[in-house]
Amino acid sequence: MLLAGTIMIDPTSPYLLLSLALLLEALLGYPDGLYRLIRHPVVWIGAVISRLDRWLNRPHWPTVWRRAGGVLTVLILLGGALGIGGALQIWLLRLPGGALIVGLLASSLLAQRSLYRFVAAVPAALRREGLAGGRAAVAHIVGRDPNSLDEAGVSRAAIESLAENFSDGVTAPAFWLAVGGLPGILAYKAINTADSMIGHRTPKHEAFGWAAARLDDLVNLPASRLTALLLVAAAAVTRGARAGAAARAVWRDAGKHRSPNAGWPEAAMAGALGLRLAGPRRYAGVVVDDHWMGDGRAEAGAADIEAGLRLYRRALAGLWLLAGMWAWAMG
Template sequence: MTLIFAMLLDAALGEPRWLWDRVPHPAVLMGRAVGWCDKRLNRGTARRGRGIITMMLLGLCAMALGGLLEEFGPLVEILVVAMLLAQRSLVDHVAAVGNALRLSLGDARLAVAQIVGRDTAAMQPSDVARGAIESAAENLSDGVIAPAFWFLIGGLPGLLLYKITNTADSMIGYRTEKYLEFGWAAARFDDLLNLIPARLTALLIVVTHAIWSDWPAIRAEAPRHRSPNAGWPEAAMARALGVALSGPRTYHGVLTDFPYVNETGRKDIGAPEIDATCRALWRVWAGALGLAILLSFVFH
């Protein structure tokens, strides 16, 4: 029941500005912990070993904190889980891109830059919409389904372990000269923890949109993604919306020609497709909530 109430609370309130303007969000605190380790340990030799030790320490501390918080009872559990779910905030950020695109391309570029890591200065309307939809699909897995999954598996220790790993991956899990070795453990552990949730997210998209016949194509296209996991929700979302995703994009001034997912889908897309994405996010959330209710009845 804890997860059910937490999902409802997150959906209702999202990220209340009045609270997080006054105190740091848990994700911010996790980011500071990762940054502290990066600053002090990402130096000298044996950086891969230092990165492994970093992830072990962060993971153990996160699990210990989760165990401590569980001692305060179900109300605290509900509040912590709700804080670490991102359904409402995800929908709000994606919807903001669609609303900005209706105003001007410049506004849309600024809005989508808040949720994607690629270059946005030269994006056209279809590129903006594609970026927003891809971010929505990936973050549906990382920010909603995966945290819920690991809470069901391991309680607050499991949830906090997942969140600190995902935070570390987003900060140091890059294949750059600075992080190739030090961030190796964060990236690999994040891949492992997202292995099941990413595929579960794709399955929930398929079930809630009744596109069973597209499952073989989704399975075939998912591995084309540069991430071993993100391709699953992205391929499923592309089929659910009937659009082409992935494809060429620019990072740090360099054009990268990624293959399209659902290449025969619509490529001339815009605000209406972003609106459809927001509806899809809520439909999948409702499916996940229904699954949580079902599991609650089965195991209690």
């Protein structure tokens, strides 16, 4: 325990590790040079998932075997993440300054900085290069066909991605870091990466990806609700945003989204900005007829994306405040 005045701070506390990770990721992000040198932990996890997909998801196998292969894949990923993360944390926290090293490792699994950068590139491209530039920029952060989007569609897609990835890429890994330290956040990223790679309702992955998709829904449940609360609170202190409308949109619309989690931050963002988000969308030529989040205008533009980014910054400040309070109270 470290003594700071009359406050005892445990350097092994996951709440302290969360505060360190949030600070380090905001300051440093994941340096491009490091990515070129060793890639990224999510890339390593993805390589393991691809290998298991080839081994355990044979197209000629019966559905029950493929589903069992998907369950085994999830168990292997969880076992590896928890084992490696736990061993690293125990070893590193025995070293001088070990908490800082663990915080640095955990920071690589957060996406505050990169999410802001990628979303902010969209309004910049719309203003500089028009619709073609906006489509090219938004293609980096959404799965839908950008060429089918007009300027309002590009703008809504960027705002929806900001809201959903705030939950999946920032709040959820932060939550599981607070709950379980480095093994907790690593296990979360393994599950989330598996869902993004194999959790699709396609002939190849509907059976094999079933376990990954269901588990991803479960582990994202607390963070999606917390993210909605953070956005509603941020709207209350952001000029031009509407906290009451955000809360009403969450209450009315979040549960109608086809995803059990994405609707919460999207509805909060839509209500706060006076927009309608989600709704019918096209993925790989297939129209997904989803419920609208919010009851505002569907016409959005670069200024709305920038308003969403202002809201995101203040919601991040709320997450930082919670992390600091937890570290102080639980230290």
